[in-house]
Amino acid sequence: MKSSNFDPITQDLFEKQLKIAMVFVLVIFGVIFLRLWFLQIVNGSFYRAKSENNRIRLQSMPSFRGVIRDRSGKILVDNRPSYDLCVIPEEIHDAGTLLNRLAALGDFDMTSMRTKIRQAASGYPFKPVCLKKDISREELAMLETRRFDLPGVMITVRPQRTYFYGALAGHLLGYLGEISEKQLKSGAFPDTRSGDLIGKTGIERKWQKSLKGGRGGEQVEVDAAGRRIKVISRSPPISGADVCLTVDRELQMLAEKALEGKHGAVVAMDPRNGQILALASSPSFDPNLFITGFDEKTWKNMVSSGDHPLNNRALTGQYPPGSIFKIVVALAGLQEGVITPDETLFCNGQYSLGRGKYRCWKRWGHGKVNLNRALVESCDIYFYHLGMRLGVDRIARYARQLGLGQKTGLDLGNEKAGLIPTTEWKKKRWGVPWQGGETVSTAIGQSFVLVTPLQIATFASAVFNGGHVYRPQLTQWVRKPGGENIFEFKPQLIRDVGIKPEYLELVKKALAGAVNNSHGTGTKAKLPDITVAGKTGTAQVVNLKKEKDAKAKGEIPWKYRDHAWFVAVAPADAPRITVSVLIEHGGHGGSASAPIAKKLIEAYLRVPVDS
Amino acid sequence: MLDRRLIQNFDWVLLLLLLLLAGISILNLYSATYAIREVGGSRIFMKQFYWFLIGFGVCLVMITFNYYYLERLAYPAYFLTVALLMIVLVAGKVMSGSQRWLTLGPLVFQPSELAKISMVLVLAKFFSDRGDVVEYRLRDLWQPFILILIPCALILKEPDLGTALFVGVVSFSMILLVKVNRKSILIFVGVCVLAAPVIWFGMKDYQQRRILTFLQPDTEPLGAGYHINQSKIAIGSGQFWGKGYLKGTQTRLHFLPEQHTDFAFSVFAEEWGLAGVTVLLLLYLFLVLWGLYIAKGSKDRFGAILAAGIVGIVFWQVVINVGMVTGLLPVVGIPLLLFSYGGSSLISTMAAMGLLMNISMRRFMFQ
Structure with a gap:
């Protein structure tokens, strides 16, 4: 104990040292405090944000x-x-x-x-x-x-x-x-x-x-x-x-069933307002596959096969209308006064223009034909004459007026306009003048004329509803979860065609005859209790000669066969449904397409679906 | 031994400081382990509470005898520590890559904890024996150097860089306190600078990496720098008033590592802000200054140096731990005394506090 007692000198020295130590301690604590001040006050909000970022995920x-x-x-x-x-x-x-x-x-x-x-x-x-x-x-x-x-x-x-x-x-x-x-x-x-x-x-x-x-x-x-x-x-x-x-599920199912195994399209429409009741295109695809994924084979078929299942043929398929076009020519002839309903023309099965010879589909001719009979029996010769009297430009004017050769305005993407030729168009497009023979084939819906099944439906609807061309629509309403409507269906009139009602009546009567008259071309669409009006059409895919050559070798190959058209409206006196059917390479419209139209009309009108 | 004078001289200030720190520590540990209370967190908190009770018991035991007897025990205690440090290298329990723990029946403890206090003791004895020296020169210090070097080297071998450095720093501050010749200090610093590269290449990979991440914490935000960054975010986001008790998101969502041990201070800083942290630091500052005051008041050389050494332990732990969690110093794994969870550390700290109290109580006594 004694040895370790402080002597005064070393004690003073030690106290001095302790004072230095105290100052040192205070300085170091000061530094630590400043550091905390820097972290918590100066950068506090920065670190607060970082800690929030750490813990919160969106x-x-x-x-x-x-x-x-x-x-x-x-x-x-x-x-x-x-x-x-x-x-x-x-x-x-x-x-x-x-x-x-x-x-x-x-x-x-x-x-x-x-x-x-x-x-x-x-x-x-x-x-x-x-x-x-x-x-x-x-x-x-x-x-x-x-x-x-x-x-x-x-x-x-x-x-x-x-x-x-x-x-x-x-x-x-x-x-x-x-x-x-x-x-x-x-x-x-x-x-x-x-x-x-x-x-x-x-x-x-x-x-x-x-x-x-x-x-x-x-x-x-x-x-x-x-x-x-x-x-x-x-x-x-x-x-x-x-x-x-506006689509009716049963009708849509029926249309698709009818198209099964075929290439083609069906459009059913309410002629009074343009509501589409069914819109089918075949071959089709299953939209579920775009979500769950395709197997390789299905995908390959989707994009690269000639079937083009992704194309909606009702809007994008462009085909010559064939004899359906005769409705346009008939209405143009009447309205332009180049023919009267009663004037008869003689059909011997053949029509000559210059060196060209144009046949009627009926080899030996129809004999004396007036407008009604020409439409009922679809006489080509009558319309060759009528077409020549009108000239292609007048025909084109009426065709366009009736909604052909232009987009119908159904907003479903990719719609094609089709084509209605004029002399001016020919000059511009091909650089050569229009030929008279081309007017002849235009009059029966061949040559350059192209339409879509949807156009045919709006066009036929206009003929039967008193001349109103409606924009086809697919939507009745769009409603928010609360019940507020964003959109409500209203018919959209594109134009009135401006053809005298009596002429429209004449054509309607003739088209009813085409289905119900025993000589008519569309008898396969006939129903016992409902008056169906309709018109067949056959769109040539290759020229007659090629077809003939092929026929000589036996059956015509599928891809050379004609497209089969049928357009029907029913009931003829108070129309509620228009059906336009196109079967690619289906042969004759009367046999391939008319039964499909009939089935749809029957299903739709027998069961009162409409409000 | 405990006569009336002793009770009259009982150091209530020191006891109050210890009780306050213990209270805050337990409060904070409850929060640090709150998020894991269902998987043993509440056990940790309760265990620390019992450790504190034991600690205060140890503290009381430490004041019953006159610290004078420790002079005789200084060298034996030192050699026992060295022996234990050697045993731990051979028979110690290996945990996460280092061999620091000795198992004695149900007790698991770290001899390196013991090393802190026996180092202080042996140095106090050494310097009090040479009471007549006014200024030490380097050549007078070869014995203490060896005394320091042996345990430090053994602890470094475990490996436990943090504790080895800590023991070294406490020892050197004691040497500086007893006054060393200025020229000797300059020579020593020069030698250290020259030796630095040698030490660097002698370090383990993870030790090197720790120092590197300390220098550039952002280079490895998900690796070793993660700890520093998350700790800085925790502390900084506390701002002035803190996020509120039990509401520290960094803590509760485990972004903060080692929250009940090395980073317990960050938990406190997050929840109590600068306001709370200032109070806590003031308590530590008072403890240190009070310790120096005790040293100054001691009537004998051994007691004075011993008290100063114990103050050194307190001071350097606070500085290193807080410096580490605030990003001022590398992460070396030094817990905050009286605050972080850990039985061995708490018991040895409380023993040291008991000694300090012992010296404080006997400063007015002449025997």
Whole structure:
């Protein structure tokens, strides 16, 4: 003890040292305090923001796309829950065992699952990783009952667009696809992000904005492992607006059934307002496949085969109208006064112009023919004469007036205009003057004339509704989830054709005769209790000589056969439905297409579908 | 031994400081382990509470005898520590790559904790024996250097860079306190600068990486720099008033690593802000200044140097730990004394505090 007692000198010295130490301590604590001041006050808000960033994730919630219904409210397109098989990497005890157990439960692609699990292990441990999208009901049931054996497995649900009747009305409904880079940049798709599905064609495209609804979102608090702790705030997604079509499901089904195995199109329309009742094109496709994915063969067939199933032939198929065009020529002749209803012309089966010879389809001729008979029996010679009297430009004027050779305005994408030739057009397009013989073939709807099945439907409707050309429409209403209508159907009159009603009556009577008169060309569309009016048409694919040569060798090859047209309106005196049918390479319109029209009319008028 | 005078001289200030720190520590540990309370978190918090009770018991034991007897025990304690440090290298428990723990029945403890206090003790003894020296020169210091070097090297071998450096820093500050000739200091610093590259290449990979990430924490935001960054976010986001008790998101959502041990201070800073942290730092500052005051008041040389050494332990732990979690110093794994979770550290700290109290109580006594 004595030895360690301070002597005064060293004690003074030691106290001095302690004072230095105290100053040192104060300085160091000052530095620490300044550091904390710097972190918490100077940069406090910066670090506060960083801590918020750390914990808050934004998660988007998909909206439910609007439902699409037929005219009587039956659902055609809806969203169904799609079950995805996911895993939470952190909760998997043993990947090998899990994979083995999954393999026993269903037909899963084990190699891809294995890679996905392996990749997931390096990501966020609590972020679910999808192993298989849209598992089947059976797989779902199996997985749910074995949940205890499958640690880490999780089933998530999301809405998936589903087309209840598969390919039914595929062209008209359209399909969904991922938004393209270009579309995103165009700004035409607000509130849409990369990877979103948008309507690419058909109704899905036309009403994309309304069907889409509003994206919802959640602010979720997550921990450092990415595990969801709680929802901080949420704005629920807004369901899209529902679309009700003018299309009748039964009629659409019938039309598609009639087209089965054929190439062609059927359009049924209400002549009084332009509402489309059915719009079918064959071959068709199933829009569901654009969501679930194609197998290679189906896809190849879709894009590269000559069948072009993606084309909607009702709007994009352009064909010569054949004898249907005679209606135009007849109306033009009457209105222009170049012929009277009673004037008869003689048909001996042949018509000569210069050195050219033009035949009637009836080899030995019809004899004396007036306008009514010419239409009923579809005499070519009568219309050669009438066409020559009118000249091509006058014919063209009436054709266009009646809605041919131009887009009908049905907003379904890609509609083709067809073609109504004039002398001016010929000069411009080909650089050579119009030939008289071309007028002759134009008069029976050949030469350069091209129309679409949809145009034929609007045109025939105009003839029967008193001369009103309506814009065809597909939508009855579009309604927001709250019940507010965004859109309501109103007939849109494009023009009145300006032909005297009595002339229209004459033609209507003749067309009723074409179906109901025993000499008529369209008798196959005749119904016992309903007066159907109609006109056949046969569009030549190759010239007569080639056809003849082919015939000499036996049966004409399919691709050389004529396209078969039929357009019908019923009931003739108070029309409620127009049906336009085109069968590619179907041969004669009277035999191939008329029965289809008849079936549709029968189904539609026998059952009072209309309000 | 405990006569009336002792009770009269009992250091209530020191006891109050310790109780306050213990209270805040337990309060904070409850929050740090709140998010994991269902998986053993509440056990951690309760355990620390019991450790504190034991700690205060140890503290009381430490004041019952006159610290004078420790002079005789200084060297034996030192050699026992060295022996234990050697045993731990052979028979120690290996945890996460280093061999730091010794198992004695149900007890698991770190001999390196013991090293801190026996180092202080042995140096206090060494310098008090040479009471007549006014200014030490380098050549007078070869013995203390060896005394320091042996345990430091053994701890470094475990490997535990943090504790080895800590023991070194505390020891050197004691040497500086007893006054070293200025020329000697300059020579020593020069030697250290020259030796730095040698030490650098002798370090383990992870040790080198820690120093590198300290220098540039943003280069490895998900690797070693992650800890520093998340700690800075936690502290900074507390701003002035803090996020509120149990409301620290960095803590609750596990962004903050080691929250109940090395980064307990960050938890506190996040939830209580600069306001709370200032109070906490003032408590530590008072503790340190009070310790120096005790050293100054000690009537004998051994007690004075011992008290100063204990103050050194307190001071440097606070500085290194807070410096580390605020990004001023590299992450070396030094807990904050009386605040971080950990039994061994708490018991040895409380023992040291008991000694300090012992010296404080006996400063007016002449025997």
